[in-house]
Amino acid sequence: MPVARPEPQEPRVIAHLDLDCFYVQVEQRRNPALKGQPTAVVQYNDWKGGGLIAVSYEARKFGVKRSMRGDEAKNVCPGINLVQVPVSRDKADLNVYRNAGSEVLVVAILSTKGKCERASMDEVYLDLTDAAKEMLLESPPESSESIFDEATKSNILDLPSDVGEREENVKAWLCRADANYQDKLLACGAILVAQLRVKVLEETQFTCSAGIAHNKMLAKLVSGMHKPAQQTVVPSSSVQDFLASLPVKKMKQLGGKLGSSLQGDLGVETVGDLLGFTEEKLQEYYGVNTGTWLWKTARGISGEEVEDRLLPKSHGCGKTFPGPKALKNHSSVKSWLDKLCEELSERIQSDLSCNKRVAQTLTLHARASKENESNSVKKFPSKSCPLRYGTGKIQEDAMKLFESGLHDFWGSRNAGWSITSLSVTASKIFDIPSGTNSILKYIKGPSSDASSAILDSSSTPELTPLVDNNLYMTPVHEQCEPSSINEECGNSISAKQCRSIEGKGVPKKLSKVQGTGSILKFLSQSQPAQHEKRNFDGLICSHQGPESSSGASEAEQHGRDNINTAVVHSSGSGNTWMLNVEDIDPAVVGELPLEIQREIQGWIHPSKQATPKKRGSTISSYFSPAGR
DNA sequence: ACGGCTTCCACT
DNA sequence: TAGTGGAAG
Structure with a gap:
């Protein structure tokens, strides 16, 4: 409302x-012979000639309408040029x-x-x-x-x-x-x-x-x-x-x-x-x-x-599977989800390298119907989880989200469902503050130039940003010392480790993390008893992956490494919060080495950095398209 | 067999 | 928060 x-x-x-009839204009520019002609853009679909999504004004005179089928358009306007939307995957x-x-x-x-x-x-x-x-x-x-x-x-x-x-x-x-x-x-x-x-x-x-x-x-x-x-x-x-x-x-x-x-x-x-x-x-x-x-x-x-x-606030891609095309088993869902996730991954990756933005949430939407239950009231629930970068991870998470949604929708029965549409969306997109340095700088030492390479996707096929709220950390496999990486978890802290930590102050397992020199090192090092008084036990990277049927322990079962979400645990209340980085007590940071403080201040208070978006003088400095 | 595919927003 | 629903083009 x-x-x-x-x-x-x-x-x-x-x-x-x-x-004006934008898609048509794009096609007309690509093929000037279409200019001034009755033209429409159709989304290919073997059913009745596909659906029109844009119609030129010449074609509108014939009564051609958006939402007509290709065949219909041909009927009312035999001379119409139908151009197909590009198809990939x-x-x-x-x-x-x-x-x-x-x-x-x-x-x-x-x-x-x-x-x-x-x-x-x-x-x-x-x-x-x-x-x-x-x-x-x-x-x-x-x-x-x-x-x-x-x-x-x-x-x-x-x-x-x-x-x-x-x-x-x-x-x-x-x-x-x-x-x-x-x-x-x-x-x-x-x-x-x-x-x-x-x-x-x-x-x-x-x-x-x-x-x-x-x-x-x-x-x-x-x-x-x-x-x-x-x-x-x-x-x-x-x-x-x-x-x-x-x-x-x-x-x-x-x-x-x-x-x-x-x-x-x-x-x-x-x-x-x-x-x-x-x-x-x-x-x-x-x-x-x-x-x-x-x-x-x-x-x-x-x-x-x-x-x-x-720039757009989210990226999504989806497909419908009407009628007989409906998906009725896990493997067909998986293969389609994989394709959708591939496209999504490409788009957020491109958003990252072009626009220096990271997405934080992955959402799966689906529509489902039930066999024999004509008008099933129940809808397939949307599910979301923190977004982990990397095509494989997105695919994996999306599938988990699907399973979780299916469980809500269908209980533990086996077959009988059918999926009529699937979509995945990346949202909660944030700018990476311009002064942000990669955590790698600390992993490899201040002299390392890894941090400058961090956003240069040309050197790495797929970046894996870690985002905990406004704090931007980016581990990249190729750029880390193999020895500094936790094998099992890749570049992240495992959920298991996090759980073992909860409520126990700085945990033993954290030493492994400390060894990599993450920001945790600095924050947790500076956490003697006095911080407990402030209800800060530590800054912990924990996983909040998709919940699946079996509930909270599921992430553990699968050894789901992760990363994305920073939480603060209070020993006093036993509660765990998502950390808003701006909530960090400056006093915590105040105890860090000066050199580190300066860096971290920039991360913690990116909004106070007074880095207004300057408009440069070249086109690329203004804007880079997020697609492809 | 729903027009398909996106995007955005408010509400709870 | 995550999830739902409405709206537009």
Whole structure:
């Protein structure tokens, strides 16, 4: 359910940019013969010619729709070109589109001063407030000799759009000297966006549409109003009338059940109809948050900020296995899961090397149905666990998650289930703070140059980052002294070791860890009795792998080495917590050797490092696509 | 046989 | 937290 955000007092200029039938454009650029032709992109599927996922405007004229089957499209539009989505590992591979989408982001961010948010593969929000203000001061539209061509093609919500001298009207609107301050800012925004769209076209060959308004909601709402390759402006004076007649279902967030409920339960057909309800009344029906959100939405109010984010918050890949394709045994599930995990691993690996980001959580989703039980109520539960890097590990963990989910779903019965979809997702992705050093530096000594090589994936096929919250440690097999590695556990501390530790202060087994010179060494070394008073027994790397049917001891049974999660154990309460590194008592660190302290401070308080994301001057310094 | 595949968000 | 559900494109 949507929630209202406090809105900034000052008027903002927000733009929403939307690539027109994006997948098609990507294919048209790859094969220019397709330009101007009725074209659609299909996800290959031997069933009825596959499913359409993007349709060119030429094909739309024939009534071709997304969600049609390839065969259907051929029927209504015999001349249509159907292009298939690339396939790898027997599943659709969307990387070419992801990467093309980031090209646009690059252009946007290079040519825009304000914040830039990747809303999806083919959508961007921009906060142009500052740029518009600046323009208003330095080269306001009214003083411009010639208003930029593209800008004069804007659609202004207030203005009639069909009259012959439309462009003259638009020009007049953009330059109105008697406009209020907000409209003037919007006019500047419209010019900036027009320029940006031209630039995007020049540099990527992609056309896009845009909405320019005072908030995200309105910008998004109108960016699709005039397509393709056009932009629409929402002056604040036109908001009321515009919303009054707008069907509720057209509003973002109201396209689904909430919108249906408004219609069915409250008899609200248009956004204007919502005005007949008090905020309290709406809250009664839909709760405080959503009630307020609805009340504000009806008035065109939205405080949502444009976030400064260019990269996705998660990576996922999945596949469905409809009908007869359903998976009915472990080995078929395993082989598909392996493929999905391979792709996922590639993508997070690429995110790591390109963007210096690590993912912390692995989640498995599945859909299942039961034989003979037509409408089984029960759903296959999602399961997640800390994400361990390495294709093999991800595959192994994903399979465990599946087994665990299957157990919840199916109990201990053997057969009779069937899986109709599988997906794996990597989420909770964090930037590696720029000052971060690898733990290897300490393993091999300060003179080692291993730390600089740590993020250079060209030297190592697969990095294995260890993440305990914001603390970044990276052991790499090839770079460690063989002798310093615990054979059984690879580069990690075993769950068994951790268990043996719990509640017993610094354990004997830890000596092995200390021998490798991990950060544990420094933290635990500095832990005489006084730290116990602070409820710190030690900083322990422990495993929190997927729980499986047999419960907590399972990890032990399988000798699941791990790593990812740091926990702090309190002898006082007997409790164990996930460690938020920022919670470490500075006094603990204060007892370390000075040289080490300086390093660790950077790890422990990465946020206080004051390393604002600087935008460099080259494209690659701004952004590197995460795919492939 | 569900449109497939992603991504994001709020709630509990 | 992990897990669920809704929504969008």
